[in-house]
């Protein structure tokens with residue numbers, strides 16, 4: 001059974017997920033795969049977390065946000081935050 005390394009940003013670590021070849025095939029076509037319902041302490045309800053793949057950072061977990069039910073790679077998001085912060089710092093100088 002293929003095992004893939006997935007970045008779990010809630011746990012801040014990589015986890016290993018096993019998918020059968022058939023599950024992997026379906027995941028590649030759909031682009032996402034339901035992982036688990038999860039609830040953070042400050043959330044009012046549990047959210048469905050999905051497995052997805054970033055072309056730059058590999059597999060990750062996220063829950064759909066916004067009207068388009070978009071999944072975002074947390075590492076890409078962090079890079080954007082970092083970029084915006086650097087821009088702000090430069091503008092101040």
Ligand SMILES: [Zn+2]
Nearest residue numbers: 054057073076
């Ligand atoms: Zn990414």
